[in-house]
Amino acid sequence: MSEAEVVERATGLLGRTFVGHGVTVRITEVEAYGGIEDPASHAYTRTQRSEIMFGPPWHLYVYRSYGIHHCANVVTGPTEKAAAVLLRAGEVVDGLELARERRPGVADAVLGRGPGNLALVLGLTLDDLGTPLLTGDGVHLGPEVPRPEQVRSGPRVGVSRAADVPWRLWLPDEPSVSAYRRSPRAPR
DNA sequence: TACACGATATTCT
């Protein structure tokens, strides 16, 4: 898989809806991970945790981060490359009431800001690991949308390796997009 | 079996 393909597939998710448990978001920010060829990817080393990414594409990869948060990824394949796209932020477009309940005291526009918060608002947990995302029921991806006219890109947030690869992609002027923070462990 | 460490978010100064 070429670098261009990795970014291409990630870009295709921007602006698309993602249906979680009772809440739907429009994806505004993603990060691409290049699988076995990307030192920052969990699939760089094939383990039990990353095994799902070596399976067929369009399945859900969920992992626990810092013991507290869940982060949701779409496996984009192809199968042997284990590439995936981390969903970093989204705008809640349906199930607003439920989303508010899951994050009390937070402004609507910011409900789905950051990968941990997004997974929380969508109600995604490790129970959803491996869910096929193209089937219509339960947790799934919305229909494909036209390529966004403008896409911004920059280095990925919080990664200590390959910290300068600009594979974080987001839509301009979206209040739900998270702020950039370089990993304290990244060199330089 | 033990131990170190995050693809984070929030709180504190």
Added chain:
DNA sequence: GAATATCGTGTAA
């Protein structure tokens, strides 16, 4: 801007 909670996972022993 800096500190840190918290625990599953990966890696070493």
